[in-house]
Amino acid sequence: MEKRELVIIGAGPAGLSAAIYGRRAGLDVLLLEKGVPGGQINITEEIENWPGVEHATGPELAAMFRSHAEKFKTEFRDVDVTAVEVRDGVKVVITNKGEIEAEAVIIATGAYFRRLGCEGEAEHIGQGVSYCAVCDGAFFEDEEIAVVGGGNTAVEEGEYLTTFASKVYIIHRRDEFRADRAAVERALSNPKIVPVWNTVVEKIEGDGMVENLVLK
Template identity: 50%
Template structure:
């Protein structure tokens, strides 16, 4: 029989929200385990610069992650590497099954985040954080007065494209179809925006750059087969975002797209299971609101443990 290590709270994910939840739970004198399949810091590790997190005028993403980790470990939670395969329920117990053994606790906090779909072209990985971005709210201020490209044609692509026009010189939308998939009200705003341009029936082929920065995007005209290039200092890619929630499919806490559904107190429909940050069904996905979610989830986990002892 597999040995099961027992805790008061298990937190799956060591991004900003998960680490904040650990701080609040461990400060309340609970026995806390933080699990992650990779380095602590989450998506911050892929962020070159953060300039919209209060208290830090200019900080690298990995540096901010390191500071959050040091704050968390001051309160002495346990930190383990493990890829979560599934979660099972046994009365009040939540059994977390990983490739590194099983862990058990009455309270579980899901902080696994979400991944942006990649387009898989040359230059995308190479220039990530150096002109390639998946978040206009995060990175638009770094491209003031520049010419930018948005890849995609859905709600997120058009909404974020409109947002970029507040700071950019121009925003060119490259879309593989001959019409947008975004809702009509967004299309109307985009077509009326003098800074927005559109390239239709175009397949993005390569992101070009030099000196560690993006300079252009190559695309192929799907009707003529001709390859063309549009100059750009930045490329914002919006072809989908995927919640990292496969391990929780059997719990009945996901919506039809795989996002974890919670109330404002981070409670899911299963007592003692909480979720926070980018894996939740929400609109804005930022470090600041992941931290806010984490403080609530950590405190609510404490309240749940107390209720079991009443």
């Protein structure tokens, strides 16, 4: 079985940072990633809030991260990790291409945004479909924005987006929001927020950028 000093699972910003620290400490580092190194920033069209980088696309910033890790001779491997086990005190990382014994394992798999699963969503990620109001809200200044959901995140981010948008539609499948009462009261008192009750998004349409939603 292959043996390594440090195995890192996930090549987002956290995993890449760990790899850089590990290599600078003189460790034998193996970085496992089933997708594109960089993590969720790869689906972000523009980034203007990363310290030291005035403007970059998500893929450009991800490439900078990888280049930095490669400078310290980090080894990357494209595999799907299915489990991590401890056998008689020994850590074993199980992948679709074999098993790796490690003295230490860092799990930096991050998270995935919950998606609607409707037609047209995947095609417009980074082209009008966003999962982070704070990250991307400023790119839609003076435009109409739709937020889908009825919990605290949807209601609070909907209110936040009124800072930029001309109007914010909060589309919810029920007849009332599930968010905290204080958050709901603030949102409903905001003249820029228009609640759309008992409605779901069936399709996202647009030629390149998002242009309209098909509701049901």
